[in-house]
Amino acid sequence: MSYEAEWRARFGEETEPNPDLPDLPWLRQVLMRRTHRRYAARPVPQALLRLLLGTAFSASSKSDFQQASVIRVRDRQSRDRLAALVPDMPWIGNAPEFLVFCGDAHRVERIGELRGHINENGKLEGFFNAAIDAALVLQTFILSAETAGLGCCPISVIRNHAGAVAEILGLRDKVFPVAGLCVGYPAAAGHVSMRLPLEVTVHIDHYNDGRPAEAIDAYDRRRDSRYSLPREQQRAPDLFGYSSFYGWSEDKARQAAQPEGEGFPTFLRKCGFSLD
Numbered sequence: 001m002s003y004e005a006e007w008r009a010r011f012g013e014e015t016e017p018n019p020d021l022p023d024l025p026w027l028r029q030v031l032m033r034r035t036h037r038r039y040a041a042r043p044v045p046q047a048l049l050r051l052l053l054g055t056a057f058s059a060s061s062k063s064d065f066q067q068a069s070v071i072r073v074r075d076r077q078s079r080d081r082l083a084a085l086v087p088d089m090p091w092i093g094n095a096p097e098f099l100v101f102c103g104d105a106h107r108v109e110r111i112g113e114l115r116g117h118i119n120e121n122g123k124l125e126g127f128f129n130a131a132i133d134a135a136l137v138l139q140t141f142i143l144s145a146e147t148a149g150l151g152c153c154p155i156s157v158i159r160n161h162a163g164a165v166a167e168i169l170g171l172r173d174k175v176f177p178v179a180g181l182c183v184g185y186p187a188a189a190g191h192v193s194m195r196l197p198l199e200v201t202v203h204i205d206h207y208n209d210g211r212p213a214e215a216i217d218a219y220d221r222r223r224d225s226r227y228s229l230p231r232e233q234q235r236a237p238d239l240f241g242y243s244s245f246y247g248w249s250e251d252k253a254r255q256a257a258q259p260e261g262e263g264f265p266t267f268l269r270k271c272g273f274s275l276d
C-alpha cells in the first residue's frame with residue numbers, strides 16, 4: 001500500500017511504496033492533518049461536541065488518575081475577556097467553540113479528602129502527570145474533531161496570562177490551563193506543515209545527536225521550497241537583523257531565544273504547586 005503522497009506532504013521526502021502496509025485511511029488523514037485558524041459560521045452540533053469530548057477523555061491517563069479537566073467557554077463575556085488577553089490571535093474570539101484544557105491536580109486531593117486518605121499533589125510529579133493527561137486529552141480531541149470534519153487550533157499563549165485565565169474561568173488551586181482550543185468547521189483548506197525527518201526525531205537504541213546540522217539544513221530547504229517565509233515575517237529583525245535565507249531553524253532559534261512564559265512558575269506556586 002502506498003502512502004507516498006501523504007508522506008511527501010508531511011515530510012517533503014519520498015517514501016517507497018510498500019505492498020505489505022495495510023490501507024488505513026485514518027493514518028492518511030493524520031499524515032495530512034493541519035491546524036485551522038479560520039472557521040465557517042456553521043455551528044458545531046452540541047451532540048457532536050459531547051461525543052468528541054467523550055472520545056477525548058478516552059485518552060490514556062497516567063495511573064488512571066484522570067487529571068484533566070476541560071472548561072467549555074459558552075459565556076460571551078468570558079470569551080471576549082479571554083480573547084482580549086491575546087489581541088493578535090483573533091481566532092480565540094471568533095471560533096464557534098472555545099475549550100480550555102486544564103491539568104487538574106486538585107481532583108486527586110479532593111478524592112483523598114473524600115476517602116479520608118489525605119494526599120499532597122502539588123509536587124513536580126503531580127504537576128507533570130496532570131499536564132501530560134491534559135495534553136493527551138487535548139490531542140485526542142483534536143484528532144477526533146478532525147475525523148469529524150472540524151478544524152482546531154490549540155492556544156498555549158493563554159498560559160502567558162494564566163492568572164487572568166484562572167480568574168475568568170474560576171479555576172481552583174492546582175488546576176492550571178495547558179491550552180485553549182478553537183474549534184469549528186474550517187473556512188479554508190489550509191496546508192500541511194512539514195515535519196523534521198525521522199532521522200532527526202527517531203533514535204535507534206541510543207540518543208544520537210549525530211549530524212543534525214546537515215539534516216536540519218536540508219529540512220529548511222525542503223520547507224522553503226514549498227513555502228518561503230516572506231521578509232516581513234522575519235522575527236525580531238531589530239535584534240537579529242535580516243537573513244538572506246530565512247528557514248524554519250532560523251525562525252525557531254530566534255523564537256526560542258526570546259523569553260516566554262516567565263510568569264507561569266509564579267502562577268503555579270501561587271495556586272499551590274511546590275514543584276519539589
Ligand SMILES: Cc1cc2nc3c(=O)[nH]c(=O)nc-3n(C[C@H](O)[C@H](O)[C@H](O)COP(=O)(O)O)c2cc1C
Pocket residue numbers: 033034035036037089153154155156157158179191192193
Ligand atoms: C500545545 C500547543 C500550543 C499551541 N499554541 C498555539 C497558539 O497559542 N496560537 C496558535 O495560533 N497556534 C498554536 N498552536 C498551533 C501550532 O502553531 C501548530 O500546531 C504548529 O505550527 C504545527 O502546525 P500543524 O498543527 O498545522 O501541523 C499550538 C499547538 C500546540 C500543540
